[in-house]
Amino acid sequence: MHKYLWPVLLPMLFLAYSLPLFLRVYATAPNVIDEEFHLRQGLHFCNKRFDVWDPKITTFPGLYLVSLILIPMNACTELGLRCISLAAATVNVVLLYKIRQRLLGGAHGQLAALDAITLAALPPLYFFSHLYYTDALSLTTVLLFYYYWHKESHLQAAVFAAASVLLRQTNVVWVGMCFAVLALDVLTGNYARVKRIKRQQVELLNPKTLFSMLTSYRLLGRSIWQILRKGCYYLIIILPFVFFVFLNGSIVIGDKRAHEATLHVPQLFYFSIFALIFGVSNTLHELRPTLRWLAREKLIVLFLLGVGLLIVKWNTIVHPYLLADNRHYTFYIWNRFYGRYQWFKYAMVPFYIFALALLHSGLQHMRTSFKLMFWIAVLLVLCFQRLLELRYFLIPFVVYRLHTQPLAKSRWAEWLELSCYVALNALTFYIFFTKEITWQNFNEPQRIIW
Known part of the structure; x- marks a missing residue:
């Protein structure tokens, strides 16, 4: 029952308390810091002006391409663009629940639901879910990729992995991480079968084990074939990206001087x-x-x-x-x-x-x-x-937190975490709504954010 209840209930609960706040944020400040560039670029794409590009923007155009879904709805406005982040944040709640439940096991549905709503309320993440930034949607694509990777549906995973890189270049690292984990797991599993031991007994970081793996050419050949068969879709993303960085001279586009590696x-x-x-x-x-x-x-x-x-x-x-x-x-x-x-x-x-x-x-x-x-x-x-x-x-924090292990039957620590997030969010939005800063080159008052 809970397996089907939570994926419906969680996004409804998230929207119920987020939507009034979302509208209040828009009424208070329709343009927040870097949204000056993002909103303007999003409106260009939304109005099919694809030849216009702001050099201040350093990410690939994934966010603005997604904004094209607003065209059939006649919603190409600043408010419509911001709704993309809120919609992505709502989808994230469901994805966080599904991944957390999968990692914990099917018997922990309530804990997975609690952790999902808690992570969705992570104060910096939750705040940017109300603005037209890449954060919420970037996380959505990473979570979709990670969910299908765990299911070993590698073609579907690679589609969302590519989308995640289009939203933010550094997401290629998570694609690389999952490919490397896949490769090491294949190598470890084959080594365990050859040695007739359990996979858990393989000491991967032991120099003797590594030497034995690397000098067994039959083992390596079989493993490489299996790795390529499973992970070729990820290499189609990773290798061209490496080539792009080589040609571009940087991982960023646009204003490279402000973001030098x-x-x-x-x-x-x-x-x-x-x-x-x-x-x-x-x-x-x-x-x-x-x-x-x-x-x-x-x-x-x-x-x-x-x-x-x-x-x-x-x-x-x-x-x-x-x-x-x-x-x-x-x-x-x-x-x-x-x-x-x-x-x-x-x-x-x-x-x-x-x-x-x-x-x-x-x-x-x-x-x-x-x-x-x-x-x-x-x-x-x-x-x-x-x-x-x-x-x-x-x-990095969301990926880490999804894998933490609960140690007690009592969930007081998880409830305390959620309570801290709610209190900090309340304080953050109170400061945002009440504290104004004057900048000489801006007509509107500026506000403090994460």
Whole structure:
């Protein structure tokens, strides 16, 4: 019964409390920060002016191509364009439920529903679901791709994977992650059959195991054939994208100077704090195991602290946008703490190490291929971005949170997480509605957002 009830009830519930807020946001500010470019470009496409392109836009035109669905409805307006994000966010609730239920098992329908509505209410994600940005729709395509990938419907998965890259270039990393997990799982499964052991007994990161795999040419040949047969659709996306980056000289189009690829490892630290704070249930579940590990592995912890301090000292990059744009929360966090006190960025290193250890603990139940490729994907997505932007953390966090393991029959931690999200959303929208900022080059008052 619940299997069919939740996919209907969840989007209805999401729309019931989101639609009045959505209309209030539009009445308050029909144009928010980068929407100046997105809305204008969306209207060009919606009105079939495909030859017009704003050089300030750095993403592929996926969002604007989707906007063409408004033409038959005569809804090519700013409000109509924003409705695309709200519709995508509503679809996301169903996809989050289906993926979470699949990962937990069919007996956890209520928990999957709770986690789905919680993730849909993730404050930065929920806020941008009310604006004409790529975030909500980009997540929709990634979730569709991931859902079909889990079902091993690789052709359907590849279609949505391609759509996700059209919406945001960095989504190609998640396509690569899933292809790599598929490849490692095939190789591991074949190795286990040859050795007549269980797949779980294969120590993938053991140098002897790797050497044995790579020197068994018969095993490699059979595995490569199976990998190509299953994953060829993903390679059709990945290889041309690599060729595009080579020709373009950058992953972005348009304003490349503001988005130059630069090694920026502290982004991983900022993400760990983001996941620690917003992943309330996982943080509470993994607190004791993490503290026990930190107490047991003192030498490793000291080494990580030393490495963290060196990274912070030599690789902290401050993008000019972070210092100049007072319409984002990150501006205030940086200027009131990191920028004001020289010692603050070093004092945060123990918290970074703790947060990373806790996140790692939250994935211990997953197979090695996923853990390895997930963290590589996170590094690729985040650690070549100069700008500290919370929107970059959304898909990595959602993918992570979907795989966390509930540890208790009582769901108090999950309910607490949802309560925190609701309270933070209420505060965020209150600030957005009541706080105005005057910019000389804008006639309308500006407002603070994530």
